[in-house]
Amino acid sequence: MIETWRWFGPSDSISLEMIAQAGASGIVTSLHEVPTGDVWTSEAIIERKQLINSNGLDWSVIESIPLHNDIKTRSGNFQQYIDNYKESIKNAGIAGVDTICYNFMPVVDWTRTNLNYKLANNSFALRFEMTDFVAYDVFMLKREGAENDYSDALKEKALGRLNKMSAEEKDLLEKNIIAGLPGGEGSYSRDSIKEAIDQFIQLGTEGLRQNLFLFLQDIIPVAEAHNVKMCIHPDDPPFQLFGLPRVVSTQEDARKLLAAVPSPANGLTMCAGSYGARGDNNLVAMVNEFSDRIYFVHLRNVIREDDGSFYESDHLKGDNDMVGLISALLDAEGKTGAKIPMRPDHGHLMADEIKAQNVKPGYSYMGRLKGLAELRGVIHAFTQIRRGSPL
Numbered sequence: 410m411i412e413t414w415r416w417f418g419p420s421d422s423i424s425l426e427m428i429a430q431a432g433a434s435g436i437v438t439s440l441h442e443v444p445t446g447d448v449w450t451s452e453a454i455i456e457r458k459q460l461i462n463s464n465g466l467d468w469s470v471i472e473s474i475p476l477h478n479d480i481k482t483r484s485g486n487f488q489q490y491i492d493n494y495k496e497s498i499k500n501a502g503i504a505g506v507d508t509i510c511y512n513f514m515p516v517v518d519w520t521r522t523n524l525n526y527k528l529a530n531n532s533f534a535l536r537f538e539m540t541d542f543v544a545y546d547v548f549m550l551k552r553e554g555a556e557n558d559y560s561d562a563l564k565e566k567a568l569g570r571l572n573k574m575s576a577e578e579k580d581l582l583e584k585n586i587i588a589g590l591p592g593g594e595g596s597y598s599r600d601s602i603k604e605a606i607d608q609f610i611q612l613g614t615e616g617l618r619q620n621l622f623l624f625l626q627d628i629i630p631v632a633e634a635h636n637v638k639m640c641i642h643p644d645d646p647p648f649q650l651f652g653l654p655r656v657v658s659t660q661e662d663a664r665k666l667l668a669a670v671p672s673p674a675n676g677l678t679m680c681a682g683s684y685g686a687r688g689d690n691n692l693v694a695m696v697n698e699f700s701d702r703i704y705f706v707h708l709r710n711v712i713r714e715d716d717g718s719f720y721e722s723d724h725l726k727g728d729n730d731m732v733g734l735i736s737a738l739l740d741a742e743g744k745t746g747a748k749i750p751m752r753p754d755h756g757h758l759m760a761d762e763i764k765a766q767n768v769k770p771g772y773s774y775m776g777r778l779k780g781l782a783e784l785r786g787v788i789h790a791f792t793q794i795r796r797g798s799p800l
């Protein structure tokens with residue numbers, strides 16, 4: 410596997426040098442400064458690539474070229490945005506950056522309710538707590554029809570929870586849920602999110618899926634022509650939020666998507682933490698089934714609770730069988746002969762960084778450094794065993 414690291418561009422407080430020191434050889438980044446929907450020029454991509462190369466690193470994966478909501482709803486200027494997207498894919502291919510991650514999550518990108526969930530060892534993790542989410546959806550946002558989406562017991566718990574929150578805690582909960590997380594798309598106010606939700610709810614699951622497939626039919630031939638591999642990131646979390654449709658949450662969703670446009674340019678991002686937030690997604694079975702279409706991997710673990718809540722645990726200690734997953738990924742590499750870029754996805758906030766003000770939630774240096782080192786150990790051990798060399 411290729412060890413990569415997500416870098417948020419020249420303004421990231423974690424420098425390319427620090428990333429090289431962490432032992433990664435690949436960079437995962439985006440032109441975050443380009444507004445969603447605009448064309449990425451080949452000049453801009455090449456310039457960023459040269460910056461990365463001059464630090465001895467490669468630009469392994471673009472994460473992400475975000476999709477304008479008009480593409481997802483197939484309304485407004487969607488055709489223009491699709492044309493722009495094709496141009497960006499072509500330009501990435503010309504610049505020699507050949508793997509593009511994207512997602513088709515409606516309205517909100519990845520979502521958590523608590524960005525400072527204290528663990529027993531006094532480090533901090535990201536958490537999605539269903540009760541808090543319901544409290545926000547039903548009682549703060551007051552989304553129309555939200556009360557029909559949850560059980561009475563859950564709503565009662567949520568109300569109890571809300572009544573104990575201070576005004577600051579409520580503000581923070583709202584900010585965590587709708588203001589957008591690092592690398593995510595879309596930042597909303599209470600009014601604007603309601604409007605966006607309405608637009609998507611009318612589409613329904615099959616409507617949204619259809620829009621995704623139509624988008625893929627349009628762009629995949631361009632990717633194929635320019636030797637670019639597209640890899641869709643799953644929904645995070647992989648279940649309905651705000652009553653919105655979800656189309657990349659399960660093994661069956663992934664199967665349908667690959668079958669809809671059967672081209673090697675149409676692939677997947679195996680985000681272990683996202684797919685793995687559902688107990689019914691068997692990650693090893695998914696890797697075995699989609700072995701030749703997984704072009705990018707996020708290695709992250711979670712501890713799940715019965716009501717859908719989860720928190721991000723240590724990379725090797727959680728409900729996902731990380732060692733089994735890595736073994737399956739190495740098998741996939743053995744079959745295809747291609748190395749898969751992986752990144753330690755998120756890490757805990759720990760040690761000196763707890764005091765720092767500028768650490769992006771989930772994207773601490775030390776937490777990811779620890780995660781990467783642990784994962785590297787597993788990969789190294791398997792690789793040695795498979796070669797038949799002593800450990």
Ligand code: DNO
Nearest residue numbers: 473511512518519592593642
């Ligand atoms: C969270 C990430 C997301 C993801 C994008 C993919 O940490 O996994 O930001 O990169 O949604 O398009």
